[in-house]
Amino acid sequence: MSGNSAFGSQAAHRPRWAPVLVAAAVGCLVGVAMTTLVSGRNGVAIAQDRATRIAPESERDFIQAIAKVGPAVVNINTVFRPPNVPPLLREFFGEPFPSEGQASGVIIDKRGYVLTNNHVVENAKSVKVSLADGRSFDATVVGTDPLSDIGVVQIKGDALPVAELGRSADVPVGGWLIAIGNPFGYENTVTVGVLSARNRRLRAPSGVGLENMLQTDAAINPGNSGGALVDITGKVVGIPTAIIPYAQGIGFAIAAETASKVAAQLIATGHVSHPWLGISYVPVTEEVQQQLKLPSRKGIAVVSVQPGGPADQAGIKADDVILRLGSRDVNTGDDVSAVVRQSKVGDKLAATVWRAGQEMQVTITVGERPAPPPAT
Numbered sequence: 001m002s003g004n005s006a007f008g009s010q011a012a013h014r015p016r017w018a019p020v021l022v023a024a025a026v027g028c029l030v031g032v033a034m035t036t037l038v039s040g041r042n043g044v045a046i047a048q049d050r051a052t053r054i055a056p057e058s059e060r061d062f063i064q065a066i067a068k069v070g071p072a073v074v075n076i077n078t079v080f081r082p083p084n085v086p087p088l089l090r091e092f093f094g095e096p097f098p099s100e101g102q103a104s105g106v107i108i109d110k111r112g113y114v115l116t117n118n119h120v121v122e123n124a125k126s127v128k129v130s131l132a133d134g135r136s137f138d139a140t141v142v143g144t145d146p147l148s149d150i151g152v153v154q155i156k157g158d159a160l161p162v163a164e165l166g167r168s169a170d171v172p173v174g175g176w177l178i179a180i181g182n183p184f185g186y187e188n189t190v191t192v193g194v195l196s197a198r199n200r201r202l203r204a205p206s207g208v209g210l211e212n213m214l215q216t217d218a219a220i221n222p223g224n225s226g227g228a229l230v231d232i233t234g235k236v237v238g239i240p241t242a243i244i245p246y247a248q249g250i251g252f253a254i255a256a257e258t259a260s261k262v263a264a265q266l267i268a269t270g271h272v273s274h275p276w277l278g279i280s281y282v283p284v285t286e287e288v289q290q291q292l293k294l295p296s297r298k299g300i301a302v303v304s305v306q307p308g309g310p311a312d313q314a315g316i317k318a319d320d321v322i323l324r325l326g327s328r329d330v331n332t333g334d335d336v337s338a339v340v341r342q343s344k345v346g347d348k349l350a351a352t353v354w355r356a357g358q359e360m361q362v363t364i365t366v367g368e369r370p371a372p373p374p375a376t
Contacts, residue, residue: 061232065178066190068234071161072107073227075130075182076116076139076153080123104181104227105129105153106163106236108263112137112155115263116226117241117254118144121151129155132188143266147274147369149210149241149254150262151226163228166235168214168255171195179218179240179251181227193218193249199334202242202252211337213252214238220251229253275343276369278309279316283332292319299323299354300330310367316353323359324352340366 078101101124105116114129121127127139137155144151171177172195179191193216200213216229220240229238238253265272281300282288288301299321305312316322322330325339326349343349347366352359 058232062176062178062192065230065232065234066180069106069163069178069228069230069236070180070188070190071132072163073132073180073182073188074105074107074114075185075187076103076105076114076120076226077101077128077130078103078121078124079126081125102182102185102223103225104223104240106226106228106239107155107160108163108165108236109267110160110162112157112160113142113263113267114139114153114155115239115259116151116153117239118146118149118151120226121153122146127153129153130187131161133161143270143272145262145266145272146371148258148262148272150239150259150266150272152263152266163236164234165256165260166231166233166237167257168195168198168237169257171231171237173197176232177216177218177237178230178232179216179220179224179227180230181220181224181240183221183223185223189224191219193251196250198255200252210241210254211341212255212258213241214255216251216253217249218251219249220253224251273345274369275340275345275347275366276309277311277336277340277364278306278367279311280304281322281333281336284321292321293357294321294354298329298331300332300336310364314351314362314364316351316362316364317355319355321354322351323354325349325364326351 080101101120103116103120105114105120107113108115121141122144124141127141128136129139130136135157137157139153139155142152142154175195177193177195179193181189183189195214196217197215198212200215202210202213214229214237216238218229220243224240227240228236229240231237237256239256239259240251240253242252244250262272280303282303284294284297284299284301286297288294289297292301302316302318302320302322304318305316324330325336326343328335328339330336330339339349343366345366345368349364349366351362351364353362
């Protein structure tokens, strides 16, 4: 993993995210100090303030939840191959050193499967997993998925602690959440916050969007990536992934529903199939309605169609307005995303399309989203 990012020199292994900061590997001491000033101080103040308002019985719930999940949260140390350097630069500066990273993971299966982020282990030369009980294992990368930022590695050991995956949908906005991970290498660090919002979207530099993200004000720091976001019952409801580096108390996690689904595919096949239509679109605003001479502001207006993609093969064209997709009226990007997420590659979706003053029916065969290009 390489390229410019908001993390910059703060990480030995640099992530590919912007404008959000992926809470991943820990590197030079200067970066550690700078990031602590940005994202650490306020999280502590929030946690201390809330602690004074937690009833004794609730405090027991926190302690029990942490004791239940904590042993299954692991430290992940990675080594990455050095970048390719032109021969002329090698002659002057010598061979580049491999980069190292440090992040978190969660054991989700007694067979030793560890759930983490794609950006933590993608293209890693070696992966070592350390448990809270002091054991350490060499790990094998089972599979990674850059489109969801989920990765799975496997370790071989006996009597491994296992965390239970829950449902983020069961946590109300404002409900308590506990983040457990290894920020800056401090193993099994616990921070507390609430679910600030759900269904957030983040965008990677590659243009790929992460959807259905959880937002929390539990303190998330570099090294928390791939760890556990836990509800008050001790179930993992999210996988911490990113923070806004210039904000306070704005962290993001992949919902457990998404993580569980992707991990199951990676464990079964080493690969994830993402449904895809191959269109870009905008809501029908008043301006779009006037430009396309539409009778109403219903639907989504197609801006472009990927050549050879599912929508292109179905005959969808730029300036078409899709009014209905499958069994759902679509008026926003969230409507379209919901239909696509619930579909499988190969499914056939009936679409109602407005074109040149009349409605028409087409059938779109859902395709598989192409993998994003490798980082440079």
